[in-house]
Amino acid sequence: MRWSARLEQAQHLGCCLLAATIPLIFIWSTLSIWTIILCWLLSARFRSTWRHFRAQPAYWLWAIYFGLHAVSYFWSTDKDQSVFDSVSKLSFIILPVVVGAGTNICARRLEQILGCFVLGVSAVALFCFAQAFVFWRGDGDHGHFFYHELVKGFDANAVYMAWYALSALSAVLLINWMHLFQGKWIFLQWLLTAILLVFLVMLSSRLLLALFLVVTIPAYLVKMIRSGQRSWGSVFAIILVIGIGVTLALTGNPVKNRFKDVMHRDVQVAYLPDYHDTIPHFNNLTLRLFVWRCGMDNMRNHQLWLKGCGNGDEHHIQNARFEELGITPDRQDQFNVILHNINLHNMYMQSLIVLGLPGLAVFLSMMLAPFFFIRKVKQQTWFFFFHIASLLFMMQESALQTQAGVIFFTFFSCIYWQAVKRPSNLIILPPAKR
Numbered sequence: 261m262r263w264s265a266r267l268e269q270a271q272h273l274g275c276c277l278l279a280a281t282i283p284l285i286f287i288w289s290t291l292s293i294w295t296i297i298l299c300w301l302l303s304a305r306f307r308s309t310w311r312h313f314r315a316q317p318a319y320w321l322w323a324i325y326f327g328l329h330a331v332s333y334f335w336s337t338d339k340d341q342s343v344f345d346s347v348s349k350l351s352f353i354i355l356p357v358v359v360g361a362g363t364n365i366c367a368r369r370l371e372q373i374l375g376c377f378v379l380g381v382s383a384v385a386l387f388c389f390a391q392a393f394v395f396w397r398g399d400g401d402h403g404h405f406f407y408h409e410l411v412k413g414f415d416a417n418a419v420y421m422a423w424y425a426l427s428a429l430s431a432v433l434l435i436n437w438m439h440l441f442q443g444k445w446i447f448l449q450w451l452l453t454a455i456l457l458v459f460l461v462m463l464s465s466r467l468l469l470a471l472f473l474v475v476t477i478p479a480y481l482v483k484m485i486r487s488g489q490r491s492w493g494s495v496f497a498i499i500l501v502i503g504i505g506v507t508l509a510l511t512g513n514p515v516k517n518r519f520k521d522v523m524h525r526d527v528q529v530a531y532l533p534d535y536h537d538t539i540p541h542f543n544n545l546t547l548r549l550f551v552w553r554c555g556m557d558n559m560r561n562h563q564l565w566l567k568g569c570g571n572g573d574e575h576h577i578q579n580a581r582f583e584e585l586g587i588t589p590d591r592q593d594q595f596n597v598i599l600h601n602i603n604l605h606n607m608y609m610q611s612l613i614v615l616g617l618p619g620l621a622v623f624l625s626m627m628l629a630p631f632f633f634i635r636k637v638k639q640q641t642w643f644f645f646f647h648i649a650s651l652l653f654m655m656q657e658s659a660l661q662t663q664a665g666v667i668f669f670t671f672f673s674c675i676y677w678q679a680v681k682r683p684s685n686l687i688i689l690p691p692a693k694r
Contacts (some may be wrong), residue, residue, distance in 0.1 A: 265304060271299035275359060278671060279373045281425050286415045286663045293354065293667070299654055300358040313361035316681040321626045322670070326352035328615045328622065329571045345571040347411035350665065351670050360674035367638055368439060370675065371654030374431050374438045374642075381428040382423070384414070385459035407464045416664040422465035423653055425667065426472055429456040433480045434641045441496035467656055479641060492594050536586035542597050548605045548656065554581040555609050561572055568616035575601045577613075603661050610661060627651050630676060637679040646672060651689050 272426050278292035280666045300309070313319050329346050336342040366371070379623045388410050395412075403409050408418045416424070432441075441449035460472060530549035544548060562569065568578055570665040582588075582599050589600055604610045609622040629646045632642050650659075650669055660667030 262627075266617070267299050267303040269366060271296055271303065271358075271363055271364070272372075273367070274299055275363060275369075275373050276376040277314075278478060278667070279377035282377065282668050282671070283286050283381050283414070283416060283421060289663070290669050293351070293358075296358050296363070297354065300362045305362060305593060309357060312678075312681070313357060316677055318358055318626075318629060318677040318680075319356040321622055322352045322673075323358045325622045325626060326350075328619050332570035332615060333555050333569065333572065335567065336570030338572035338576060340572070341575070342570060343574030345661075349666060351662070355667075355674050356572075356677075359671060360678050365678055370639065370679070371435075371437065371439055373675065374435060374639075377424075378428045378431055378452060378456075381424050381459075384411075385425065385455050388414075388459070395665050399661040406462050410462055418463045419465050419468075419657060420659070420662075420664040420668075422460055422463035422468045423649070423665075424658075425456050425460040425463060426465075426468045426634045427478070427672075428647060429453065429460060429472070430476045430479075430645050430649075431642055432456065434483060434645060435639050454648075467652060468649070471652065475645060475648060479645065479653070483641065494613070500501065500680060534584075534586045539591075539594055541615040542595070548596065551578070551599070551602060551604055552606060552609055554578055554585070555606075555613050557581055559613060564616055566618075568612070568614045568619060571614050574604070574610070574614050578602070578604075603658040605657055605692050607658050607660055610658040626673075627654065630673070633680045637676065643676050643679075646676075 274292055277295065278289055281288035283291050326346075326349055329349055333339065333342040333346065340538060364494035385436055389405075391412070392404040392410055396402065396410075404412075411418050411421045414421065432449055437449070460469065483577065527546055527549055530544065530546045530553055540546075540550075555578065558564065558569070558581055560582075562577060579600055587595065587599060592599055604613065608620060608623065612620040613620075627647075627650070629645070634644050634647075653659060658666065659669060
């Protein structure tokens, strides 16, 4: 095998490693990215990379979005925070170059990357189940099996882990696997389905559970009908979903309680004139509404529409607004809530406040553009679901403010855009000559 072919294979293995390590602690995904970068540098395919990068305008959006963050350094008061934020977003530049434009991903390799991602999330799920069982044996607290307690010790919290779990579960169910999970390995597909489904439910993310019920299951049923599948595995999957749904509905459990908590809270608590003489009782919904309300107050009060406050100052102006309304750091302990330096939990609003209307326009373009090209790619059902889930997830989380969201979303977005621009990559490559 030629040296260039070996490097190309090594770069692909780096992509597989990155996909598998996304749910692990962040250092592993960072090391995987450096592996991909090293292979790309050694391959010296700079001209072809530049040609592919220039030919795909979607990559330009990522570069512009990063550039707006970097330039906002000049009007940010907190220069150190601005530099830190820009460095944390370097993947917006690196991954479109070395993965999107600099890696050759054929159909078989795409399957392998997605398979590694599914196996990585499933392995984390099994570890979390075992860890929760050990903790439960020690103190008898069933809470170890749910929400943030379930993923204790990982950098990604329960909501981000649920994003991974839902994406992996949808991949198992919606992808037309041509090489993996075939023949005698078909049982593995249904085993992983069971593991990931239980993991998703126990992570207790309301939005992502609703997406699974409303989008993934109907899409899977349509796929099953069109393909004429009548396998026992399909019957097992349907029975498992119904069984879990009935159990959650008829028993007292943290998942059910999280849905009830939202339904029985007065959202007006987020819009009181001030809180100097009031101790508000926020839940996840009203806390987000309050943070968004303060964000829009800052947009108006500081006239941030044109260029935003800069990526170094968002926390400072939000903290100041909290204190103006009477929620000082000293009183936050009384509220049983920590608001100091909290992000906006909405990536659209985050972009608006930090970068102004130009930043929001670029971000909206990044989120909406994939839907106009979805028919050009293989595995379009899964990619459509990935982008729908991400579009909605960004409404409740500032997902691109943390490595848990930056690497996951950017990585699979780059793979998608490569498939759009270079459909010839979606053929099966013949074995390399020795």
